[in-house]
Amino acid sequence: GAVVSQHPSRVICKSGTSVKIECRSLDFQATTMFWYRQFPKKSLMLMATSNEGSKATYEQGVEKDKFLINHASLTLSTLTVTSAHPEDSSFYICSAPHSVYREKLFFGSGTQLSVL
Amino acid sequence: GENVEQHPSTLSVQEGDSAVIKCTYSDSASNYFPWYKQELGKRPQLIIDIRSNVGEKKDQRIAVTLNKTAKHFSLHITETQPEDSAVYFCASFGNQFYFGTGTSLTVIP
Numbered sequence: 001g002a003v004v005s006q007h008p009s010r011v012i013c014k015s016g017t018s019v020k021i022e023c024r025s026l027d028f029q030a031t032t033m034f035w036y037r038q039f040p041k042k043s044l045m046l047m048a049t050s051n052e053g054s055k056a057t058y059e060q061g062v063e064k065d066k067f068l069i070n071h072a073s074l075t076l077s078t079l080t081v082t083s084a085h086p087e088d089s090s091f092y093i094c095s096a097p098h099s100v101y102r103e104k105l106f107f108g109s110g111t112q113l114s115v116l
Numbered sequence: 117g118e119n120v121e122q123h124p125s126t127l128s129v130q131e132g133d134s135a136v137i138k139c140t141y142s143d144s145a146s147n148y149f150p151w152y153k154q155e156l157g158k159r160p161q162l163i164i165d166i167r168s169n170v171g172e173k174k175d176q177r178i179a180v181t182l183n184k185t186a187k188h189f190s191l192h193i194t195e196t197q198p199e200d201s202a203v204y205f206c207a208s209f210g211n212q213f214y215f216g217t218g219t220s221l222t223v224i225p
Contacts, residue, residue, distance in 0.1 A: 041126075042203070043122070043216055046215075093159065093160075103148045103150070103209045105162075110157065110159055
């Protein structure tokens with residue numbers, strides 16, 4: 001069945017470095033990918049929507065130069081946290097809607113980012 | 117834009133009791149309302165959903181009710197068990213997804 005694979009599941013980095021998170025759609029084509037940030041015991045905060053072959057759409061208050069999103073193919077979207085700082089530490093998760101039944105969302109397994 | 121409110125933000129119940137989580141939405145175009153369960157550090161799992169042409173749906177211990185006129189929908193979990201402890205969040209979908217703010221449910225053994 002359709003699955004979204006997200007890597008890495010956990011990353012610890014030093015302040016000032018950049019971290020790339022990948023989400024791949026398996027067995028289906030994801031023309032759209034949603035990227036969320038999530039704080040403990042809270043719901044998903046939409047950061048941006050990536051569309052294959054075009055620029056991502058960022059939510060208000062999300063710095064596009066800080067959170068670089070690339071959706072270069074129908075199966076891969078990446079989020080790069082540039083010059084990470086401790087306040088960027090969070091759980092990041094992606095999701096992709098079914099190509100036909102758009103209300104069906106497939107979630108990645110999440111990435112726990114810890115910036116020291 | 118759409119606004120999905122979810123209450124309560126935290127909920128503790130004794131094992132065996134029922135738990136109810138409520139959401140309200142504002143966009144009349146919303147026609148699909150899923151509920152997700154998320155355990156710590158894991159991906160959200162769809163546990164039940166309801167479409168706007170249905171008032172109630174049940175799956176074993178879980179049920180969802182929808183009042184389209186009032187724009188309310190609720191998740192009901194009966195005979196709660198410790199493994200029901202998780203974060204639950206609702207969502208509405210018309211043209212795009214909007215998520216509720218989440219409810220941290222703790223079932224006390």
